[in-house]
Amino acid sequence: MAIDLENKNIYLPRLFRIMEIIPETSDIKTFRLDLEGENSSHLPGQFAELFVPGVGEAPISITSSPTQKGILEFSIKRTGLVTSAIHRLNSNDRLGIRGPYGNTFPISDLTGQNLLFIAGGIGLAPLRSLINYVLDTEKRNQFKKVIILYGARSPQDLVFKWELKKWQMRDDITFLLTVDRGDDQWKSTVGLVPNVLKENIQVNPLEWKSIICGPPIMIKFTIKALLEMGFQPPDIITTLEMRMKCGLGKCGRCNIGPYYVCKDGPVFTYQQLQNIPEEY
Ligand code: FES
Known part of the structure; x- marks a missing residue:
């Protein structure tokens, strides 16, 4: 199963080839990755950590459906160092991925x-x-x-x-x-x-x-x-995707109310969120 790091080093990204880059808006691009014959183990709602060597990593939601075999897609807005570095990549460059993380849509x-x-x-x-x-x-x-x-x-x-x-x-x-x-x-x-x-x-x-x-x-x-x-x-x-960093429930950055967005979410019902207004 691709990008399923169960029983492996959870910090170790795997590198996948960018097969296509689709410009969406002036600051958003969709990256389609070739899983080289494997299929992603994610379910809708999950995210992955995208890694650029020498720059860092960023949590990004997986936009492709697991019913699309052999690929993974991420739509990325250029907002900081890592996402700007990803935007500078070209087709056939490799992008590091670890994950999938988080819960799924029910x-x-x-x-x-x-x-x-x-x-x-x-x-x-x-x-x-x-x-x-x-x-x-x-x-x-x-x-x-x-x-x-x-x-x-x-x-x-x-x-x-x-x-x-x-x-x-x-x-x-x-x-x-x-x-x-x-x-x-x-x-x-x-x-x-x-x-x-x-x-x-x-x-x-x-x-x-x-x-x-x-x-x-x-x-x-x-x-x-x-x-x-x-x-x-x-x-x-x-x-929700706010303030996530490690994706693993370890850094504490994504804490809202009683939840860690990266582990308890990112998918929540309004019933869960209604008593912690203004935080998300
Ligand atoms: S992103 Fe680090 S604890 Fe959630």
């Missing part, structure tokens, strides 16, 4: 359910692993209706445009795309994600699970909107 709880995915900006990256898992030909009939609401600040800030087109063409899901500010070419919805959610999505909240990820302000107001719609805290699921 797939058994989501099986047989209607799923409402809500993402903002690069927050689509961790959700995409679960979305493509659910939409996989062999998995799709294990889940009921699927709605995806995705928004970004502007059309230029949308990630995975190459895949959004495929989702738009599917007739077994409802896909809504919005931006905060459009431009001359933009023909879709303009509006903030929480507003578009309340104005466009009418579902019985007791029959749906919602999975959300995005900037903290978007998560805050999206959860508020979901609660107003009648969603229950255990049925609102989110994923």
